[in-house]
Amino acid sequence: MNQTKYIFVTGGVTSSLGKGIIAASLAKLLQARGYRTTIQKFDPYINVDPGTLNPYEHGECYVTDDGAETDLDLGHYERFLNVPTSQANNVTTGRVYLSVIEKERRGEFLGKTVQVVPHITNEIKQRMQLLGQSGDYDIVITEIGGTVGDIESLPYIESVRQLLWELGDENGIVIHLTLVPYLAAAGELKTKPTQHSVKTLMESGIKADILVCRTEHELSDDLRQKLALFCNVKKEAVIQSIDASTIYDVPNLMLEEGLDKVALKKLGLPEKQSPDLKQWNEFLHRLKNPKHTINIGLVGKYVELQDSYKSILEAFIHAGASNETKVNVVSVHSEYLDAKNIAEKLKDLDGILVAPGFGNRGIEGKIETVRYARENNIPFLGICLGMQMAVIEFARNVLGYADANSTEMNESTAHPVINLMEEQKDIENMGGTMRLGAWKCSLKNDTLANKIYGKSEIMERHRHRYEFNGDYLTEMEQKGLVASGINPDTGLVEVIEVPTHPFFIGVQYHPEYKSTVANPHPLFVSFVAAAVQHKLK
Ligand code: GLN
Numbered sequence: 329m330n331q332t333k334y335i336f337v338t339g340g341v342t343s344s345l346g347k348g349i350i351a352a353s354l355a356k357l358l359q360a361r362g363y364r365t366t367i368q369k370f371d372p373y374i375n376v377d378p379g380t381l382n383p384y385e386h387g388e389c390y391v392t393d394d395g396a397e398t399d400l401d402l403g404h405y406e407r408f409l410n411v412p413t414s415q416a417n418n419v420t421t422g423r424v425y426l427s428v429i430e431k432e433r434r435g436e437f438l439g440k441t442v443q444v445v446p447h448i449t450n451e452i453k454q455r456m457q458l459l460g461q462s463g464d465y466d467i468v469i470t471e472i473g474g475t476v477g478d479i480e481s482l483p484y485i486e487s488v489r490q491l492l493w494e495l496g497d498e499n500g501i502v503i504h505l506t507l508v509p510y511l512a513a514a515g516e517l518k519t520k521p522t523q524h525s526v527k528t529l530m531e532s533g534i535k536a537d538i539l540v541c542r543t544e545h546e547l548s549d550d551l552r553q554k555l556a557l558f559c560n561v562k563k564e565a566v567i568q569s570i571d572a573s574t575i576y577d578v579p580n581l582m583l584e585e586g587l588d589k590v591a592l593k594k595l596g597l598p599e600k601q602s603p604d605l606k607q608w609n610e611f612l613h614r615l616k617n618p619k620h621t622i623n624i625g626l627v628g629k630y631v632e633l634q635d636s637y638k639s640i641l642e643a644f645i646h647a648g649a650s651n652e653t654k655v656n657v658v659s660v661h662s663e664y665l666d667a668k669n670i671a672e673k674l675k676d677l678d679g680i681l682v683a684p685g686f687g688n689r690g691i692e693g694k695i696e697t698v699r700y701a702r703e704n705n706i707p708f709l710g711i712c713l714g715m716q717m718a719v720i721e722f723a724r725n726v727l728g729y730a731d732a733n734s735t736e737m738n739e740s741t742a743h744p745v746i747n748l749m750e751e752q753k754d755i756e757n758m759g760g761t762m763r764l765g766a767w768k769c770s771l772k773n774d775t776l777a778n779k780i781y782g783k784s785e786i787m788e789r790h791r792h793r794y795e796f797n798g799d800y801l802t803e804m805e806q807k808g809l810v811a812s813g814i815n816p817d818t819g820l821v822e823v824i825e826v827p828t829h830p831f832f833i834g835v836q837y838h839p840e841y842k843s844t845v846a847n848p849h850p851l852f853v854s855f856v857a858a859a860v861q862h863k864l865k
Pocket residue numbers: 683684685686687711712713714736791792793794795
C-alpha cells in the first residue's frame with residue numbers, strides 16, 4: 329500500500345470522554361485486521377512537553393524509549409498495540425511554537441510576517457504527517473487533545489481541515505467523540521450537546537464522518553436515527569460507546585458497534601480478515617476470572633489522583649491477569665505514615681510498592697514503609713524514588729548512618745547515599761534534562777533480577793536526576809545488599825535487592841512504562857506472584 333490513510337479524532341461537549349481509549353481501541357482493531365497502525369497525540373497546551381507538569385495537572389508523565397516525556401495516552405497506545413511510540417507521537421502547542429520561533433530566529437522565513445496561518449498550521453500539518461511519511465504505517469490515527477470550540481484547539485482544527493482537503497477523499501476522515509448525557513429527572517438521553525458540538529466543528533469547515541457517543545445507557549434505534557439526521561452522518565456511523573467495567577473491553581465493544589468497519593469503508597480500504605483478538609480475549613478471560621485476590625499497597629504522595637500512577641496501575645492489571653489474580657491496589661499516602669502507625673496502616677497488605685516521585689514531601693513515610701517491608705518479609709518493589717528510599721533505609725538501619733539521605737532532600741547530609749551525577753550538576757533548565765529514555769542494564773547471574781527477567785541484558789526506561797552513590801557500594805554489599813543490575817556503560821547501579829528477604833527489589837528505572845497486554849512486565853508478574861505466595865502463607 330502506498331498512500332498512508334489518516335484518521336483524526338476530535339472531542340466535543342466535554343473533556344475526559346476517553347478519546348485516548350477510543351483511539352487505542354480502534355487502532356487495536358485495525359492492527360488485528362492486519363493494518364500497520366500507529367497513534368499520535370497533539371496537545372493544545374504551551375508546555376513544550378508534560379515533563380515540567382505536576383502529576384496533579386495532567387496525570388502521569390509517560391516516557392518513551394527515545395526519552396520523550398509525553399502524555400499518558402501514549403501509554404495506552406503502547407499497552408493496546410504493543411508497539412513502541414516516540415517523540416514524534418506527541419506534539420504540544422509549546423513544541424510547535426518553539427520550533428517556529430527558532431526557525432524565525434534563524435531567518436528561515438525570509439523576511440515574511442510569521443503568523444498562525446500559515447506558519448503554525450504548516451508546522452502542525454508537517455508534524456501530523458511525519459509518522460505517515462516514514463512508510464512504516466498504513467493508517468495513522470491522530471488524537472487532537474482538548475475540546476472542539478476551545479481557543480487553544482483552533483490551530484489544530486484548522487490544520488486538520490487543510491490536511492483533509494490536501495489529502496483528498498478517502499485518505500483522511502474525522503471521528504468526533506461526544507457525550508450523550510442522560511437526564512435522570514426526564515428519564516431521557518439528550519442529543520442536543522452533540523448536535524451543537526458537531527455544528528461547532530462544521531463552523532470550522534470540518535464535517536464529522538463518524539460519531540462516537542459516550543453514554544451511560546444504550547442508544548435506541550430512534551436516537552441513532554435522530555443523531556444521524558441532525559449531525560449529517562450515516563446511521564451506521566453513529567457508534568455507541570457505553571461505560572465499560574474495564575478499558576480493555578472497549579476494543580470488543582467497538583467491534584460490536586462496527587467502528588473499524590465504518591472507518592475502513594470511509595477510507596476506501598478492504599476489511600481484510602476479521603480481527604484476530606485471540607490473545608487479547610485470553611487476557612480478558614484471565615482478568616475476569618481470578619483465582620486469587622491480593623492487596624498491594626501503593627505508597628506515594630500523589631495518591632489522590634488515579635492518573636498520577638496510571639502505568640503502574642495498568643501494569644498491575646496485566647500482571648494480575650497473567651497470575652489469574654485480582655490485584656487490589658490500596659493507595660497509601662506516605663505523608664501520613666510514621667514509625668508509630670505504620671504496622672496498623674500497612675497490616676493487610678500482601679505486597680508493597682514504593683512509588684516514584686520528586687521532592688521532600690512524604691519521604692520519611694516512604695523510608696518507614698521500606699523498613700516495615702524489609703523487616704517483616706513482605707514482598708517489596710521500589711521504583712525510581714522508591715528504590716532510592718530503599719537504599720537510604722538500608723544505610724540508616726543496617727549500616728547505622730542515621731542521617732543517610734539523598735542530596736535531593738538534604739544537600740548537606742554526611743552520608744549522601746543517593747546523589748547527583750556529575751553530568752547533572754551544571755544543568756539549570758528543568759525541561760528534558762533528566763536521565764531519560766531507554767538505557768542498557770546488565771543483570772548479575774543468580775540474582776532475583778536475573779531470575780525474573782530470564783536474561784542478563786535488559787533495556788529499561790528512566791526518568792530521574794539522582795543516582796545510587798557508588799562510594800557506598802562495597803559497604804552495602806558487605807552488609808547484605810546486592811547491586812544486581814549495573815549500567816554496563818556508566819557503572820551506575822540500576823537494581824538492588826536483599827537476597828535474605830523473600831522478594832525485595834528496587835529499580836532505578838520505570839518498568840511500568842513497558843508493560844503491555846501482550847507483554848506483561850516480568851517484574852510486576854513476579855511481584856504479584858510473590859504477593860500471592862505471601863498471602864497463601
Ligand atoms: N526524584 C528522584 C530523582 O530525580 C526520583 C525520580 C523518580 O522517581 N522518577 O532522581
